[in-house]
Amino acid sequence: MTTALQKYSKHLCVKNLILQACKCFDTIPDYRPNHCSNGIPFSNFAKSAFAMMHQKYDSLLSFDTDQADPVIRHNLETMYHVKDGKVPCDTHMREILDPIAPEEFRKPFKKLFSLVQRNKLLKAFEFKCGDLKDCYLMPVDGTGLFYSGECRCNECCVKNKGKRNESYYHNLMGGCIVHPEQKTVIPFAPEAIVLQDGATKNDCEKNAIKRYLAHVKREHPHLNLAILLDGLYADNPTIELIRSYGWHYIIVAKDGNHKSLIEAMNALCDQGNLKYHEITNKEKGTKHWFRYANNVPLNASDFAENVNVLDYVETDKEGNRHTWCWVTDIELTEETVEEIMIGGRCRWHIENQTFNTLKNQGYNIEHNYGHGKYHLATNLAYLTFLAFMVDQIQEMTSPEFQKALKERSKGVRTYLWKLITRIFLSWFLEGWDELFEAINKGIKPGRVKINTS
Structure with a gap:
């Protein structure tokens, strides 16, 4: 490459x-x-x-x-x-x-990204899955930025307010374009998770992602994205927001948070309406097992989004099993389940190739260079x-x-x-x-x- x-x-x-x-x-x-x-x-x-x-x-x-x-x-x-x-x-x-x-500091990100686009560098990051064209994977997540028991500014969120161990913090939401075959990422401008102007309650990731996605859509209106998120965002409002921008999503679904979704999948299994697919990698000695269904209600609400559900089990050569579950709006077929699984696992690129790099490879993202007011x-x-x-x-x-x-x-x-x-x-x-x-x-x-x- x-x-x-x-x-x-x-x-x-x-x-x-x-x-x-x-x-x-x-x-x-x-x-x-x-x-x-x-x-x-x-x-x-x-x-x-x-x-x-x-x-x-x-x-x-x-x-x-x-x-x-x-x-x-x-x-x-x-x-x-x-x-x-x-x-x-x-x-x-x-x-x-x-x-x-x-x-004001968002402007350089947009300028540099436009250079990347014009010079066709994005082609190396294109996510090819089924009928998707010119689509790119974008994991989004939050990370800690600043934490102190003494230093405070007007934007600090407050933990244990009014108590002896009261402390102050900033978090940051970041996202980037990734690809399973690329070691590098193309980051977008981050979004600060800080006390918002006029607010009395702490900011949080669920609020920050609304601002973050709105910024990305405004700055890159023609970019076709598949948003990768962890289980915190597997809910109706987030999915509706992503779909309103014309994007796709692949979101982790955790057992403890999606009881009705699991029950719906088990009911489809009892009815024989689930589809299965298996792949064996003889070279690596791994086995890949897929169970999937399309148009499954996300929860028991009358207004629940219908999602496509992919259960995946990987068994390594030692016999250890690793399981995942994702919800997505991309149609699940025997031809697409493997690509969606690979795309869903790219969510870790925001941690391993972005936040960990910024924290542990010389960038000092968590260092307090000066807190200000x-x-x-x-x-x-x-x-x-x-x-x-x-x-x-x-x-x-x-x-x-x-x-x-x-x-x-x-x-x-x-x-x-x-x-x-x-x-x-x-x-x-x-x-x-x-x-x-x-x-x-x-x-x-x-x-x-x-x-x-």
Whole structure:
């Protein structure tokens, strides 16, 4: 798959991706009195923060210390378009970014995704199942972002309110386009799960997904999606919402939450109206067993959605059994059940290839760079997600990035991030081509000659 995607690297190179993102930062309205015409250009705050996240700094203080170096200021200007080398200090950056509406940081995601679309990179992610055409799998889920027993802002949700162990938190809802044969993902702009303006109750995933899907539909109105969700969302309102946007769904159905659905399936089984399909993989020694039915009421309500139900059991070569159940609106046939099973299991890509990467592979998504009073924590999380999006596109399309990653020990990304930052900190660079050339061709360390005369 790598070879097929390399021809798009000219249009999706890191230089152009960052340039397009920075053009979006230039459009953020300057709310400062008189726009501080003699001070730091307003867009430099967002550009500097993005550079910090893209360079995987583990704290704003570390970035503030380094940015005083003329080498770093030069590289921030040539590689991240920070105008005139004017980089804000850590306190000033927090103060300016805090009141900016998070919606302003959605713009770069849409811009970069349009580049992916125009260059036909989505073809590698197309989900082919039955009569579906130009359809893409999109798992959506929530994750923890911030938790503290002391630090609090106006957007914090509150746990154990009024009690001695009262604490404060932010969560985040994310989604991305995935494919079972792709190791990378294409993320969309996330949605903050925070206390909403004027609300007295905590925000939650069920409310956040309504906002999230509405954003995706507004920003990508012609995109045909199959939404992958866990059992929390296997209910009438969520399914109705997805169908209202013209999308498909594959949602986990858990036994404890869908008693009437199980009873309906058992009744169909007793009547002999269920269909079965089995596959044996002799090479791997696994067996796949499917039981399915179409047009089954989701629950006992008079207004229940009719769904298609797929029960699946995998037996490995040791005899261990693993079971799943999904509800979907995609027709279940002997030809489609395996594809739907594979698609449904792609839901884990949002955990394994997105959230786990952001938490454990150098992005520090859970680190508190500064909490602020309004939107600072959310805005910095958006910029971290944007840095992740740039890296994912590079991993798919850039031969230089792929070579640099492949030649690291076992392809460990965190080591590559350190190497990129090391060169970024040490050498005057005119652009990203120079940086990757330095990585891939190697820079031989020199020796300091001490004058002993």
